[in-house]
Amino acid sequence: MANSLPLIWVDGRESRRISALDRGLHYGDGVFTTLAVRGGAPLLLDRHLARLARDCGRLGIPCPAPELLRGEAARLSRGQDRAVLKITITRGEGGRGYRAPDECRPTRLLALHPWPEFPGDPARDGIAARVCHLRLGRNPALAGIKHLNRLEQVLARSEWDDPKIREGVLLDCDGAVVEGVMSNLFWVKEDRLFTPCLNECGVAGVMRALVLELAGHHGLFAVEVREPVSTLFEADEAFFTNSVIGLWPARSLDGRAFAPGPVSRRVQGWLDDAWCGERP
Amino acid sequence: MANSLPLIWVDGRESRRISALDRGLHYGDGVFTTLAVRGGAPLLLDRHLARLARDCGRLGIPCPAPELLRGEAARLSRGQDRAVLKITITRGEGGRGYRAPDECRPTRLLALHPWPEFPGDPARDGIAARVCHLRLGRNPALAGIKHLNRLEQVLARSEWDDPKIREGVLLDCDGAVVEGVMSNLFWVKEDRLFTPCLNECGVAGVMRALVLELAGHHGLFAVEVREPVSTLFEADEAFFTNSVIGLWPARSLDGRAFAPGPVSRRVQGWLDDAWCGERP
Numbered sequence: 367m368a369n370s371l372p373l374i375w376v377d378g379r380e381s382r383r384i385s386a387l388d389r390g391l392h393y394g395d396g397v398f399t400t401l402a403v404r405g406g407a408p409l410l411l412d413r414h415l416a417r418l419a420r421d422c423g424r425l426g427i428p429c430p431a432p433e434l435l436r437g438e439a440a441r442l443s444r445g446q447d448r449a450v451l452k453i454t455i456t457r458g459e460g461g462r463g464y465r466a467p468d469e470c471r472p473t474r475l476l477a478l479h480p481w482p483e484f485p486g487d488p489a490r491d492g493i494a495a496r497v498c499h500l501r502l503g504r505n506p507a508l509a510g511i512k513h514l515n516r517l518e519q520v521l522a523r524s525e526w527d528d529p530k531i532r533e534g535v536l537l538d539c540d541g542a543v544v545e546g547v548m549s550n551l552f553w554v555k556e557d558r559l560f561t562p563c564l565n566e567c568g569v570a571g572v573m574r575a576l577v578l579e580l581a582g583h584h585g586l587f588a589v590e591v592r593e594p595v596s597t598l599f600e601a602d603e604a605f606f607t608n609s610v611i612g613l614w615p616a617r618s619l620d621g622r623a624f625a626p627g628p629v630s631r632r633v634q635g636w637l638d639d640a641w642c643g644e645r646p
Numbered sequence: 647m648a649n650s651l652p653l654i655w656v657d658g659r660e661s662r663r664i665s666a667l668d669r670g671l672h673y674g675d676g677v678f679t680t681l682a683v684r685g686g687a688p689l690l691l692d693r694h695l696a697r698l699a700r701d702c703g704r705l706g707i708p709c710p711a712p713e714l715l716r717g718e719a720a721r722l723s724r725g726q727d728r729a730v731l732k733i734t735i736t737r738g739e740g741g742r743g744y745r746a747p748d749e750c751r752p753t754r755l756l757a758l759h760p761w762p763e764f765p766g767d768p769a770r771d772g773i774a775a776r777v778c779h780l781r782l783g784r785n786p787a788l789a790g791i792k793h794l795n796r797l798e799q800v801l802a803r804s805e806w807d808d809p810k811i812r813e814g815v816l817l818d819c820d821g822a823v824v825e826g827v828m829s830n831l832f833w834v835k836e837d838r839l840f841t842p843c844l845n846e847c848g849v850a851g852v853m854r855a856l857v858l859e860l861a862g863h864h865g866l867f868a869v870e871v872r873e874p875v876s877t878l879f880e881a882d883e884a885f886f887t888n889s890v891i892g893l894w895p896a897r898s899l900d901g902r903a904f905a906p907g908p909v910s911r912r913v914q915g916w917l918d919d920a921w922c923g924e925r926p
Contacts (some may be wrong), residue, residue, distance in 0.1 A: 372667065383665060383666055384663065384671065385663060386654050386664045387652065388671065391668065393796035394673075394794055394797055395796075395797060398672070400742070425797070450742060454671075461759070462732060462762075464796065464802075464828060465803045477742075479741070479742045482743075500785075501786075502783075502785070503784050503785035503819075505782070505783035505798065505819065506781075507780050507781075507798070507801050514797075515795035516674060516675075517674055517788060517793055517794075520675050520744050521787055521788075522744075523746075524746060539784050539785065547744060
């Protein structure tokens with residue numbers, strides 16, 4: 367299809383602009399989610415819409431109806447073989463001041479971006495990663511939400527330029543492992559799967575939830591833990607997940623070598639099945 | 647003057663819209679400052695521009711030249727007897743992903759808002775305040791910056807509806823006092839002035855810096871400390887500052903009564919002089 371991307375719909379209409387009074391701009395007062403589009407369909411859309419609604423609820427933003435978002439996402443993705451769809455919901459326009467208006471009209475922004483071409487075959491060969499210097503603040507009121515306050519990620523991502531390093535690992539201000547800059551993080555020790563619990567900081571990704579769910583279905587022991595970074599260095603395998611990359615095994619972390627192992631491959635197979643089961 | 651407010655300039659032109667790809671919206675990737683306009687002039691403008699530049703520097707955003715911002719702020723304020731000017735600088739447009747573009751063209755947004763009418767005379771009579779439940783995350787990389795990631799303030803401000811309560815006090819996740827939701831916080835004990843240090847969280851306001859500077863000029867002992875909220879309850883006086891309200895003494899905090907005392911009045915006098923010295 368010949369549409370040039372990004373293609374953006376603001377409140378249901380193609381537009382490149384939003385209100386300069388939007389609280390999404392002034393306070394990051396909103397949430398978002400990012401999906402893979404394959405063969406004209408946004409993958410795992412219902413899970414993403416459920417997460418958007420849950421995150422809106424945490425912030426007290428009335429989320430647009432799922433049917434409305436589902437319809438717009440489907441129309442926007444039609445004819446796109448491979449793309450990335452980002453759905454953003456903000457609290458809408460507001461005056462000056464942190465207090466939300468009594469009646470708010472949320473803004474919805476659906477943006478279809480070109481599929482990012484990742485050099486090599488990171489899902490097969492694994493990636494090099496590093497531990498970031500920036501430490502995430504701990505805030506239970508915001509933990510888990512994919513909200514628009516993402517300066518920590520922007521600063522963490524600015525720590526390196528080397529294109530061979532594909533992801534950074536974020537710790538919290540007490541040194542516990544939390545997540546990747548743009549992904550969630552898992553590791554394997556003695557055939558058991560571990561991922562950081564996200565009750566004090568971090569983003570609870572749709573892919574992360576799916577991995578934990580599939581592990582349950584397949585009888586793989588999986589648990590959320592709070593662990594120092596040394597635990598990660600002592601793991602047998604480690605991998606990163608998000609809804610665009612799927613699963614990327616770690617090949618190295620700050621010089622410590624990993625081999626993409628059997629558990630990573632097993633989980634990768636489950637995710638491929640879950641994704642393909644969604645293709646029309 | 648008959649202009650209806652808000653009046654907004656985006657990159658030097660009157661406009662109500664910004665790009666839907668602006669990183670200010672997607673990541674809160676930017677900074678802002680808010681000034682009082684009196685008699686056609688933005689007050690303490692040079693201090694606000696210096697702070698904007700400093701905050702941009704912390705985030706690696708190339709701040710527009712001060713002469714440009716000064717000229718636009720002056721033109722926008724001309725003829726306005728009383729108004730509020732908010733200057734926002736974002737990293738500008740970006741693609742998808744946290745990584746900042748190699749060459750960024752910052753967006754500048756100057757918005758002139760109507761002067762807020764505060765019921766009563768809070769500067770004279772003092773205000774009722776409360777301690778918020780929400781705890782601020784600690785993050786030295788972002789501490790002090792007036793950046794666009796303000797969900798903590800939005801959530802804290804949503805904790806109360808009672809219009810008689812004019813400000814909330816924020817503690818960090820370890821219980822230390824940090825600031826007001828929209829202001830900085832000072833207290834007085836035995837004729838000494840205290841304010842929380844902001845090296846782990848909080849916004850370092852222009853008015854806060856001015857108060858500390860004026861205290862130095864006038865030989866009033868003033869120091870930044872890290873203290874639990876109990877210290878605030880045991881203080882002789884307490885007050886809040888920002889560039890729009892000036893100084894509001896606390897009259898009560900969660901039921902503990904304060905009287906606007908002699909040190910608060912002294913500082914108020916200095917600020918009035920500093921402001922009036924700026925009026926054309």
